[in-house]
Amino acid sequence: MKTLEDHLNQAGEEVRRASSQLLPVRAPEPHPVRNRLIAGVGVAAAIGAVVLPLILVNLPAADQISPTDVGQGEVVLLKDPLAVRGNDSPEPVFDTSNLGVEVPMLESRKSSTETLCTPSATASTSSRLIPTAVTSKNPPTPSATNTDTWFAVTSSWVDV
Amino acid sequence: MKTCPRSVVSNVLLVWTVVMDRKRLSILPGDPDTPEVRGGEPFESYVHRDGKRLLGLAYTLCGSRTAADDLVQDALLAAYQNRDVVSRMDNPGAWVRRVLANRSVSVVRRRISEARGLARLALDREVWQLPEVAAESEWIWREVRRLPKRQAQVTALHYYDQLSMSEIAEILEFSKTTVNAHLRRARDTLSRRLNSRGGTHEDA
Secondary structure (H helix, E strand, O other): OOOHHHHHHHHHHHHHHHHHOOOOOOOOOOOOHHHHHHHHHHHHHHHHHHHHHHHHHOOHHHHOOOHHHOOOOOOOOOOOOOOOOOOOOOOOOOOHHHHHHHHHHHHHHHHHHHHHHOHHHHHHHHHHHOOOOOOOOOOOOOOOOOHHHHHHHHOOOOOO | OOOOHHHHHHHHHHHHHHHHHHHHHHOOOOOOOOOEEOOOEEHHHHHHHHHHHHHHHHHHHHOOHHHHHHHHHHHHHHHHHOHHHHOOOOOHHHHHHHHHHHHHHHHHHHHHHHHHHHHHHOOOOHHHOOOOOOHHHHHHHHHHHOOOHHHHHHHHHHHOOOOOHHHHHHHHOOOHHHHHHHHHHHHHHHHHHHHHHOOOOOOO
């Protein structure tokens, strides 16, 4: 007669024997993903905090500014639209007063050029400069009697 | 203000290399920083000594060889990650067994859904079982796993791991009275099921 205790002991013994014949359990090899992530973020922060400013400081445009110039009054002419202040951020400072003057001048030049160079306008202007007598098919023949009249006609220009 | 960026980058890489070398060396056996379990025993030695017993215990609790492998690795990984705390304990094996018992609950739940899927696919479950375990014993452990989880854990720790009531109480953080009560209820339930199955037995 097997009791419940016997059943349980036998079941435990069989599993113990079976598990003892298995291959040895390998120790887990943790992948330190979190540590590597933290270290990677740290290195990236170090690069961002140290290397990038050094690269920006060592740019060719910045090399032209000596340390003694920083904070010593006018370092850069503001008339140069791409000028950079030595003690400010490397943003270009534009001289807006210059631009304000230049833009209307360009516009006025452009408008006058357009007026003179348009073919239609040129044609109309030249036609206005042609004497009316030339356009006539039958010009008056000069004669002794109307010479004064002829000259009077040829010299009369259309009023512009 | 002139500093070469290349020198800064090389210094950063040098520090990185030193740190990673130290981390790699710290998990080698014999190193002073090697994780230790129980009174200076290296972690790998503990795994080698207690791993198979843990695997058997996991099998009795979850009923699958593959799930038992995963369960043991989970428990050992938790011990490794908490090695600072576990190494100062008097009985680190009890801590590992408690983690294993607690995590086996979710593993059993997962296996129920797996069994339903296998039943739909009409696949054989035998490939997941331990070899050389008789069908009678398999039936016993299957009935143990059907018990309430604490009763099943107490039964497995007592009959498989051959632990005393006080050792089980330490592992599961119960009183000895509670452990005795769980074991008594488990025996009653198993006895009724064995009777209904037709097995011949006498209650202990």
